[in-house]
Amino acid sequence: LMPSIISTFLSFALSINMLMAKHGGKGKIALPLSVSGVAEKIGAEYGRKIMRTKMSTQAIMRAANRRDVMFAGDQNGGYIFPKFLPAYDSAMSLGQLLELLAKEGRPLSRIRQSLAEPALFDKSIYCPWDQKGLVMRMLIERAKDKNVEMIDGIKIFEDDGWVLIIPDQDRPIFQIYAEAEKITSAEAKVDDIIHFIKSIVT
Template sequence: MKQLFGTFGVRRVANTVLTPEFASEIAAAYGTKVKGTIAVGSDPRTSSEMIKHSVTAGLLSVGCDVVDLGTLPTPALQYGVRKYYDGGIMITASHNPPKYNGLKLLDADGIGTPDDLEEEIEEIYFGKKQQRVTWDKIGKAYKANIIDEYIDEVLKRVDTQAIRDANLKVVVDCGSGAACDTTPYIVRKLGCELTTLNCQPDGAFPGRNPEPTEDNLTDLISVVKATGADIAFAHDGDADRTICIDEKGQFVFGDKSFALVEKAMLEKNNGGKIVTTVATSNAIADIARQNNGEIILTKVGDLVVARKLKDVDGLFGGEENGGLIFPDFVYGRDSGLATAMILEIVAKTGKPLSQLIDELPTYYSEKRKVECADDKKAYVAEKILEETTDYEVDTTDGVKIINDKGWVIIRPSGTEPIYRCFSEAKTPEDAEELVEWGMNLINKYLD
């Protein structure tokens, strides 16, 4: 049973739990197992530079060479690791508030480390079994830049001329995070008229919370309406998630953009394997059935989806939160290519985003969350499972309860002390009813 690692990596409050000493020892434990040349990058959080120095020291101390790729999106680091290096560590807390930071550990394919390796890393960490080398075997440190290459590779994968010919007006909100050096440049290179919001890196995230939820994107929605933009994009802190706002200023849920790109990918490739999680909309399965696709469901977590995509030679995958995975490019959620692909779809169809979304299978969803101490999560799950034995239940991840109205999934977060509750149904009223029922189940066992 892992004690430190969550859904993807380790996240803690910076300089309280995630101290320089903690980061260095975790990195040394990782380096003890992985060896070779390790790429290191970070998002622009105020604590990232401190932690990066500690991670670098830990890796060097066990004989790894370290390439510092600077501040960049997680998918750009994953691209670099897959192509050039033996592993990687991304210093980020993704969508978490500014006081947090974390370590996303990558294998040589650029995928988050698997459970068995994380258990070994924890064993080394807690047992203080890091294999420190002698003074003459200490690793060497370098700096490199992968961002320009990453951007060029994104552009190679879309019809750039079609996008330029569409003369789209685009607004980009990077949330002051790691996308500031990628998405605005991708959009401009695609010939779009660009307006930027929160596109200066700032680890305090002064413009908005780094999680791109509808409540956090009110300024972006206002800018879309004021400028008459065709589409807007927003990212989280480490730029692996992409959320769209349509030309009417309407928030587009991540499963909708997932379904839109899935449809285009299946049409282009005459079918293929689509990998997603048990918490993703039934619309994904509907579109697969309509386009010669096969759906494979996994636990929640982009690294789980990415690993399954690799195992089954999948075409495309992702999650309901705006994380889209293009396995021929990056084995992880990729904001850069997701942005370019959605622009290509709008450009080549000649349809506004709102119309494209309306043409997808229609489902309604609701999302809630509530605080729950980590040491109480297992108890709550056990009691909910006991109470739902008379229902159709899927326990791939948490408890997913399915009835004739739709489904509700109740699962503990792997990165925060909270429980999440998502529902989906054919009507908004049923979705609301299901999520309220799910929340009542959680709250019943929190006290």
């Protein structure tokens, strides 16, 4: 059989799955807002809640410093095992993951079968610095009847997924992320927000 390539996200999801299987309900897992809702589904299987953080590396590392957090990371390949070091360390992370896999007692391909690749899409749009506040106020007003989180920017939950809009701290842009049941739906969510922002920005 030809070997298959595991995406960055699936690798991340597999790691979370194995961690929860090993530690059960002990300790929290801290993940940024843009990580797929698949994480919550995995957590529910083990009776564990996911703690969401802001998007920045600093925010993830601050969460990793909490005593009740046993893992933190993001779906771009950054893993933190606070018990050993509350910061990113690729060599140590690889060692930890190999240890988890060895103790799992079943091949990676079998664990992977239980996880689906999420439909995630992201894009950025230019916005002048002096209009970011106006755009955020209009987005909040637009979503007033929906379920939202405002940990970082605004995350709007919908029946088939969510869309996350974050004003970039260092550049005159908004970062937009979305997840849905299909990639076309995720793209449509992002495009809808982009059109809305364009209608505000002058």
